[in-house]
Amino acid sequence: MFKKVVLLTAAAATLFSGVAQAQDKPILNASYDVAREVFAAINPKFQAKWKAETGQDLKIDQSFAGTSRQAQDIIQGKKVDTVTFNQVTDIDILAQRGLVRKDWQKAFPNNSSPYYSTISFLVRKGNPKNIKTWDDLVRDDVKVVFPNPKTSGNARYTYLGAWLYANEKFKGDQVQTKAFVGKLLRNVVNFPTGGRGATVAFAQNNQGDALLTFESEVINIAKSDEFKSGAYEIVTPPVSVLAEFPVAVVDKVVDEKGTRKVATAYLNYEYSREIQLLLTTFNYRVHHPDIAKVVADRYPKVRLIDPTKVLGTWDQIQAAHFASGATLDQLLGQRN
Numbered sequence: 350m351f352k353k354v355v356l357l358t359a360a361a362a363t364l365f366s367g368v369a370q371a372q373d374k375p376i377l378n379a380s381y382d383v384a385r386e387v388f389a390a391i392n393p394k395f396q397a398k399w400k401a402e403t404g405q406d407l408k409i410d411q412s413f414a415g416t417s418r419q420a421q422d423i424i425q426g427k428k429v430d431t432v433t434f435n436q437v438t439d440i441d442i443l444a445q446r447g448l449v450r451k452d453w454q455k456a457f458p459n460n461s462s463p464y465y466s467t468i469s470f471l472v473r474k475g476n477p478k479n480i481k482t483w484d485d486l487v488r489d490d491v492k493v494v495f496p497n498p499k500t501s502g503n504a505r506y507t508y509l510g511a512w513l514y515a516n517e518k519f520k521g522d523q524v525q526t527k528a529f530v531g532k533l534l535r536n537v538v539n540f541p542t543g544g545r546g547a548t549v550a551f552a553q554n555n556q557g558d559a560l561l562t563f564e565s566e567v568i569n570i571a572k573s574d575e576f577k578s579g580a581y582e583i584v585t586p587p588v589s590v591l592a593e594f595p596v597a598v599v600d601k602v603v604d605e606k607g608t609r610k611v612a613t614a615y616l617n618y619e620y621s622r623e624i625q626l627l628l629t630t631f632n633y634r635v636h637h638p639d640i641a642k643v644v645a646d647r648y649p650k651v652r653l654i655d656p657t658k659v660l661g662t663w664d665q666i667q668a669a670h671f672a673s674g675a676t677l678d679q680l681l682g683q684r685n
Contacts, residue, residue, distance in 0.1 A: 375408035376430040376608050376615065379419045381502060381594075382543030383566050384433065385411075387631050394627075395618050399611065407611065415501035415543040423448060423599065430603050430612045433596045433619075435563070436502030437663045438671065440597045453597045462593040463619040464633040467653055468510040469564040470584040471551065471571065478558045482586045483514040486559065487532040494557035496547045497540040498677055504544075505671060507561045508534075510590035512670075513654045517588070531680040552581070559584070563592060564648070568632040591653040594633070 380388060392409045399407045412419065412429065416439040423429050424446055432449075434440055443449040454460045472480050478491050486493055496504035508530065515529035538557050539550040548570060551560035560567070564585060571581045596616045603609040618624055625637035629644045660666050670676045 374606070374608065375410050376612055377410040377412060377428060378431045378433060378615070379412040379414075379423065379427075379429040380433045381416050381419075381435040382413055382496070382545045383503070383548070383563070385413055385545075386569070387628070387633075388433070390627055390631075391619070391624060394623065395615055398618065399614070409615075413543075413545075415496060415503070417500050417502065418542065423602075428602050428606070429599050430606065430608050431596065431598055431616055433594065433616075434502060435592065435594050436505055437593065437595050438505070438667045439502055440595055441663055441667070443597070443599065448599055448601045449597050450600050454595070456598065457596060457616060458620055459636050460593070460595070461597060462595045462636075463616075464594050464625070464628050464635045466563045466565045466592045466594070466633055467585070467589040467651060468507050468561060468592065469567040469589070470586070471560040471562070471567045471581050472558065472584055474580050474582060476582050476584065480559050480584055483511055483533075483588075484518075486511070486561070487529060487536060491536060491559065492538045492557045493533070493536050493559045493561055494539045494547050494551045495537065495561035496543050498671070499681075500542040501544060503547075503562060506563075506590050506592040508670070508677065509656050509660075509666075513590055513656065513659055514586070514588055516659065517654075527676065527680070531683055534680050535684050537684075564634075565632040585649040585651050587650075588652050588654065591655045 378388065388411055396407050396409065399405060416434040416436050419432065419434070420439040420442050423443060432440060432443070440449060440453060444451050444453055450456065457463070470480055472478065478485070480486065480491065485491060495507045498504040498508045511530050511533050512526060515526040519525035519529070539547065541547045541550055544562055544566060547560060547562060548566065550556045552570060567583050571583050596619065598609065598612045598616065603612045622637055622640065625635040625640045628635050629640060629647070634648060635641055656666055657663060660669070668675065
């Protein structure tokens with residue numbers, strides 16, 4: 350009798366352990382460096398929704414860093430279920446390695462970009478250097494801070510914003526455009542690997558005259574007590590770059606782990622009315638028509654240039670500007 354009880358108890362323990370593992374199997378989301386607060390707000394809401402729909406408890410692990418670094422970590426074996434990046438090229442690299450489906454931009458609406466932003470400037474109170482446009486950032490008396498475009502999708506949008514502006518200013522003259530962007534890079538006093546490091550350098554370490562980062566981050570910093578609320582002013586140039594925030598399921602990983610269903614639901618949730626509204630509280634621009642209309646007056650008027658409409662496909666942009674030995678490397682080499 351005792352043996353039967355022991356066996357039954359052991360069997361029950363094994364059964365319940367299996368259920369617990371099925372319920373508690375975590376997913377890992379890799380995201381860009383300044384997304385901590387955003388996903389700290391999104392994740393509990395999705396966990397509650399998943400629990401209500403499936404009865405399962407879900408643990409969501411997070412990884413934050415420059416998206417190029419994140420992509421390299423995934424290529425080297427990091428078991429990431431979903432990526433919520435700020436650069437198409439960093440997901441394309443994963444697709445080229447067979448980690449993400451080739452047509453990943455068709456998996457979710459709006460080219461798999463649930464929200465978007467642009468590049469703005471954060472300057473010190475009173476705007477002592479009178480910084481208004483991209484032209485002011487290449488003046489000899491202005492020093493700027495933004496992340497390293499080699500590791501940060503955030504910074505590549507800054508680079509592209511400057512390039513697209515100069516391309517219009519000089520009517521497509523590539524020599525003058527390249528010189529303009531090269532001068533901007535020479536005015537950088539700190540090149541952290543990610544956006545949060547750039548924020549700390551500017552706001553806490555008092556480096557530079559302007560911080561160049563996402564509009565959403567600029568507004569968040571300006572309002573944050575953590576970074577001396579009221580000590581800064583926001584400058585959004587009249588022309589800037591369209592910065593999309595693409596998402597993808599890491600197919601190879603979710604198939605290995607058996608997490609495809611939850612990973613797909615997690616990314617779809619970003620398109621829900623509830624989360625689109627939440628994203629606007631972090632000052633992102635969203636696609637949901639009702640929400641976008643309600644918050645339209647919250648954002649400054651700016652003409653956003655889509656890089657792919659001027660510079661070709663993202664593959665072409667990557668090859669021309671960000672590949673090893675391409676234009677960015679050439680310009681960074683001139684800083685020394």
